[in-house]
Amino acid sequence: MQKGDEVILTVESLAGEGKTIARQDGMVYFVENAIPGDTVRARVWKLQKKYTEARAVEILAPSSLRVQPRCKHFGTCGGCKWQNLAYESQLQFKHRQVVDAFTRVGGFENPDIQPVLGCEDQYFYRNKMEFTFSEYRWLTDEEMKREEEIGKEIALGLHIPQRWDKVLNLEECWLQSEMSARIVNTVREICKVWNLSVYSSHTESGYLRHLVIREGKRTGEVMVNLVTTTDWPEAMQNMSSLLVKHFPEITTIVNNITSRRSMVAFGEQEKVYYGPGFITEKIGEYTFRVSANSFFQTNTLQAERLYNVACNLAGLQPNDVVYDLYSGTGTIAIYLSHAVERVIGIEVVESAIIDAEQNAELNRISNCYFLQGDLKDRLTKNSAWLQDHPRPSIIVVDPPRSGIHARVIDQIIKLLPERIVYVSCNPATQARDARLLADRGYVLHVVQPVDMFPHTDHIETVAFFTRA
Numbered sequence: 001m002q003k004g005d006e007v008i009l010t011v012e013s014l015a016g017e018g019k020t021i022a023r024q025d026g027m028v029y030f031v032e033n034a035i036p037g038d039t040v041r042a043r044v045w046k047l048q049k050k051y052t053e054a055r056a057v058e059i060l061a062p063s064s065l066r067v068q069p070r071c072k073h074f075g076t077c078g079g080c081k082w083q084n085l086a087y088e089s090q091l092q093f094k095h096r097q098v099v100d101a102f103t104r105v106g107g108f109e110n111p112d113i114q115p116v117l118g119c120e121d122q123y124f125y126r127n128k129m130e131f132t133f134s135e136y137r138w139l140t141d142e143e144m145k146r147e148e149e150i151g152k153e154i155a156l157g158l159h160i161p162q163r164w165d166k167v168l169n170l171e172e173c174w175l176q177s178e179m180s181a182r183i184v185n186t187v188r189e190i191c192k193v194w195n196l197s198v199y200s201s202h203t204e205s206g207y208l209r210h211l212v213i214r215e216g217k218r219t220g221e222v223m224v225n226l227v228t229t230t231d232w233p234e235a236m237q238n239m240s241s242l243l244v245k246h247f248p249e250i251t252t253i254v255n256n257i258t259s260r261r262s263m264v265a266f267g268e269q270e271k272v273y274y275g276p277g278f279i280t281e282k283i284g285e286y287t288f289r290v291s292a293n294s295f296f297q298t299n300t301l302q303a304e305r306l307y308n309v310a311c312n313l314a315g316l317q318p319n320d321v322v323y324d325l326y327s328g329t330g331t332i333a334i335y336l337s338h339a340v341e342r343v344i345g346i347e348v349v350e351s352a353i354i355d356a357e358q359n360a361e362l363n364r365i366s367n368c369y370f371l372q373g374d375l376k377d378r379l380t381k382n383s384a385w386l387q388d389h390p391r392p393s394i395i396v397v398d399p400p401r402s403g404i405h406a407r408v409i410d411q412i413i414k415l416l417p418e419r420i421v422y423v424s425c426n427p428a429t430q431a432r433d434a435r436l437l438a439d440r441g442y443v444l445h446v447v448q449p450v451d452m453f454p455h456t457d458h459i460e461t462v463a464f465f466t467r468a
Helices: 087-105 178-193 233-246 300-314 331-339 350-362 384-388 406-415 427-439
Strands: 006-014 020-024 027-032 039-047 051-061 128-134 155-160 163-169 208-215 222-228 252-257 269-274 278-283 286-291 321-325 342-347 368-372 394-397 419-424 442-450 460-467
Touching: 006 027, 006 051, 006 087, 027 039, 087 427, 087 442, 128 163, 128 178, 155 178, 178 208, 178 222, 178 233, 222 233, 222 278, 233 252, 233 269, 278 300, 286 331, 286 350, 300 331, 300 394, 300 419, 300 442, 300 460, 321 331, 321 406, 331 342, 331 350, 331 368, 331 394, 342 350, 350 368, 394 406, 406 427, 419 427, 427 442, 427 460
Parallel strands: 027 051, 222 252, 321 342, 321 394, 342 368, 394 419
Antiparallel strands: 006 020, 006 039, 020 027, 039 051, 128 155, 128 208, 155 163, 208 222, 252 269, 278 286, 419 460, 442 460
16 A cells, blocks of 8 residues: 555544544554545545544445534634534533543543433534644645735734644634634734734744634623734724724724744733733633633633532532642632632643732632742642641542642542542543552542533543542
8 A cells, every 4th residue: 555545435423533443454544534434436645554533525324423614614624523423422422432541541440431421502502723834824625726816915824733834714613602703803903904924934024923713601701812922002092993983883893913933822921901811701600701811711611511520529518628729810719619618729821820810809818829830849848838727538530631630649648538520631640640549549430521622622521539
């Protein structure tokens, strides 16, 4: 077999990153642009010893699981890779993904993995979207034929998968809101008319970098954050005036300014041009202040379900002391504070600690204490604070995708909590850590998956442990 060869395949199941799996003549194929049950003609584009990667170029017999994708950009943009797969089938795959992680990675026999809690709003569910400016717009096949006459133009949208030099000009998007897509289109046109320059990491010059839109799904508040290379007050004042005129729903506009070469939508300096410089959002009965660079769960309504799962599994009692590790902006700590004696949150990012303290004050909560620092240090050499607080009866952890650091697990064991609630966005690393906890005397009782991101392969899970 050679690169460029075509082969007829029947797709068996889903894999990660929007790909599917087919097997033929002892070879495993990872197939793009297909779903389980499809029979496709696929073109090979990558050959490895143990597997081959291919792209479906023709659907010969469509799967019964296929549905019509809603978005006109589906298949080009990488935002919703499963929009052509029935939602119930998406949930079934995500459940299988969690089961596989805990049995294969974690080594658990017959773990209690509950059915996935699906998302009622399968579209327009995100409260935050980051869009990228580029000089190089992704061209259709027809446009490629006249690429020279099109030339450079400002593109604003999402990166094409595996093509960080190309950006798809989004005309619509089913992830955040219809208004969000209109804001993107308006900002793009303004920048074109004003002939604003786009930052290039190659030349390290240019003005425009990112557009970030945040929405309060429960409050209706809207933030527009333009990320630029330099401070240009006149341009931002004019941009703000036009946006507020066209979109009176916008409640605040900020400009994040960064000189970093890396294309990250985060500024070293922030200037507010309209409104208070933040929005508020509600989860349950609590209100949270969300600034431009705050971490906040991207799916507001499902975040509430996720936190309810964590609270219910923990079996909170009035005399419980909770340590919330990797506490972020304090959303979990605040959400369960009403049912326990006190909560101590620990987070390495200083700005997140400031947000957490402001959120506790905003909600008039006096039993939450937030500490800034690396968990490895806060639980070992910088642990004088332990003298001021009782030992935990419950530990809640919500780490990044890489999971819990091994030294942190060691310290969790030494604290001897009765119960552990582990919230994760990566079942594989959660299963790995679950095995470490099980080998050190903790019993895994149940894992509850929650679908925070319909039409993608991402899944959040809550695992509950007790001390044996």
